[in-house]
């Protein structure tokens with residue numbers, strides 16, 4: 501197929517790694533959650549269901565591109581917080597859809613995966629924009645897109661620099677009205693023969709009815725899908741969006757349990773149930789925590805550097821302020837059951853590095869003299 505310079509087939513299939521979760525490896529990755537985020541409680545319950553079932557990623561729409569302008573359009577930022585918080589509570593990753601640059605800017609630092617919905621598959625400017633970020637992207641197949649058009653849409657993202665693209669088959673429009681769309685399972689195999697990218701399947705949007713989700717999910721795994729994106733809602737009859745296709749928590753659990761033997765039968769793996777106590781799962785959790793600690797440290801260093809601009813050289817070191825910070829943190833540490841001694845040992849290093857940065861930027865703005873801590 502022409503022009504698939506980056507999305508086209510390679511000797512090795514790509515595995516998209518995100519915070520210890522590998523999409524496109526041997527393991528089938530289960531992602532679940534409601535179509536739209538509605539409340540803190542709804543997201544908490546959904547996250548628990550997904551975790552209990554062995555899922556790794558929580559989904560939830562906060563910016564909803566709806567067919568009718570009068571349908572629920574999403575909770576926006578308020579919903580984003582519910583999604584992120586619920587995922588954190590259960591140590592899940594989270595994914596949400598963006599519809600334009602503005603919504604991308606709002607979510608990009610908060611979620612683990614960005615979704616481009618079917619209706620935006622050929623929004624080329626948006627594809628280029630998500631191509632310039634450092635976050636994996638789930639690219640849904642357009643409602644009437646051919647596999648070639650879908651792969652060329654992925655090519656836009658890859659060509660803009662972002663190599664972590666996951667394709668998602670979510671059903672296409674056909675003449676058959678008994679399901680909302682027709683799940684094109686042959687597209688999984690076709691796409692995998694043409695491209696190295698991982699492919700997941702969303703049976704919920706394809707079928708539009710919950711009675712078919714279980715069989716379609718199992719069929720998707722047998723067809724070679726690397727993961728499933730399935731809608732579940734604590735109370736589907738009251739869902740503000742896509743209730744008829746959402747599974748109840750019990751149905752979601754039952755389905756997840758049935759995935760294990762299907763995955764086994766095609767030399768893939770899926771483990772039903774919570775797995776937080778294995779060494780591997782705990783290490784993955786530690787990796788995620790360490791990443792966020794470091795991200796916060798980097799943010800602190802940036803702020804401290806900016807503070808330096810507002811101080812004279814003789815004001816850089818402020819022992820009273822350091823004492824104040826330490827006192828507050830030692831008290832907080834006690835509440836959080838972290839030894840105060842640890843805080844007292846770590847913080848002087850952090851203060852010292854900040855002071856060095858501030859002094860350096862004042863004295864040697866143009867120089868690159870090594871600081872004792874190796875910073876610059």
Ligand SMILES: O=C(O)C(=O)C[C@]1(C(=O)O)C=C[C@@H](O)C=C1
Pocket residue numbers: 804807808816817818819821822825850851854855
């Ligand atoms: O509060 C300031 O004035 C800072 O520059 C920040 C900071 C810090 O790291 O928190 C750094 C140096 C000062 O000795 C006190 C505190």
